[in-house]
Amino acid sequence: MPRHLPPLNALKAFEAAARSESFTRAAEELCVTQGAVSHQVKLLEATLGIKLFSRDRQQLAITEAGREYLNVVRDALDRIAAGTDRLVQRQNAGVLTVSTSPDFAAKWLVYRLGRFAEAHPGIDLRVSATMHHVDFAREDVDVAVRHGDGNWGGLDAVRLCTEQLFPVCSPKLMSGRNRIAKPSDLLKFPLLHLDDWKAWSKWFDAAGVVDADIRHGTALNRASMLIDAAIDGQGVALARTTLAAWDLINGRLVRPFNLSLKLSRTYWVVCPKATSMKPKIKTFRDWLLAEAAEDTRRLKTLHL
Numbered sequence: 001m002p003r004h005l006p007p008l009n010a011l012k013a014f015e016a017a018a019r020s021e022s023f024t025r026a027a028e029e030l031c032v033t034q035g036a037v038s039h040q041v042k043l044l045e046a047t048l049g050i051k052l053f054s055r056d057r058q059q060l061a062i063t064e065a066g067r068e069y070l071n072v073v074r075d076a077l078d079r080i081a082a083g084t085d086r087l088v089q090r091q092n093a094g095v096l097t098v099s100t101s102p103d104f105a106a107k108w109l110v111y112r113l114g115r116f117a118e119a120h121p122g123i124d125l126r127v128s129a130t131m132h133h134v135d136f137a138r139e140d141v142d143v144a145v146r147h148g149d150g151n152w153g154g155l156d157a158v159r160l161c162t163e164q165l166f167p168v169c170s171p172k173l174m175s176g177r178n179r180i181a182k183p184s185d186l187l188k189f190p191l192l193h194l195d196d197w198k199a200w201s202k203w204f205d206a207a208g209v210v211d212a213d214i215r216h217g218t219a220l221n222r223a224s225m226l227i228d229a230a231i232d233g234q235g236v237a238l239a240r241t242t243l244a245a246w247d248l249i250n251g252r253l254v255r256p257f258n259l260s261l262k263l264s265r266t267y268w269v270v271c272p273k274a275t276s277m278k279p280k281i282k283t284f285r286d287w288l289l290a291e292a293a294e295d296t297r298r299l300k301t302l303h304l
Helices: 008-020 023-030 034-048 064-091 102-119 183-188 198-207 223-231 241-249 279-300
Strands: 053-056 059-062 094-100 123-129 143-148 155-159 164-168 236-240 266-272
Touching: 008 023, 008 034, 008 064, 023 034, 059 064, 094 102, 094 279, 102 123, 102 143, 102 223, 102 241, 102 279, 123 279, 143 279, 164 198, 164 241, 198 236, 223 236, 223 241, 236 241, 241 279, 266 279
Parallel strands: 094 123, 094 143
Antiparallel strands: 053 059, 143 266, 155 266, 164 236
């Protein structure tokens, strides 16, 4: 059976006016004109066929019928408000499954998970570190952090940060007899690298070091391993901004020189467009962006 309900705006206007026994104060509360409140109350009285207020010499007084109806309306509006709050909280809570690369998980995300859990105790994170790009249609994943150009058809992609590539090393390499003072001094130490020497070759060319003998040092197949080896003092590594940020900020790594190579690819927060504004996904994305922005701010304060 269909419900026969008065207009919601009329009920809101009546409740506010009855509570304060003033159209003026009700209008201020609802951010409308006094005339609008009066019109809505008259509409409600006409709909019900009952006089809710008596108007005598510019004074407003609620009638006995109006006082009885106020209890009904206030209870209904309170229930709607409470139910809405519960619904929003449920949508903003529960399990959130995140897919990301092993490097990003190990060198960026894992250090910050405690802060997220403290700020958002209602969201239970599940982090899956994998090299393959998740298929949102077939896998139980809510959001992913991907490295690339941001061009993934059908998905909502928000850039996490901009990135550069630069040398990093342990602070202990910056002092002592073999301390690093100029770009060519990097050649005194093993040059840690990934699959090939191209990145080192580009950096030394940009630094003006010609005929550099760069083919010495350990090859590692994960950027996170490269950074950890540099922290341990095993040599100098070329690192991306995002993956090196935590260790630079906390003093485990230093940049011996400001010179860096620009990178076109970076990290993106990715999810299906249909779910991009789901409360718990938006909360997590906003948190990621805030953390990345704070990294950028703090990195700018570091000096060589």
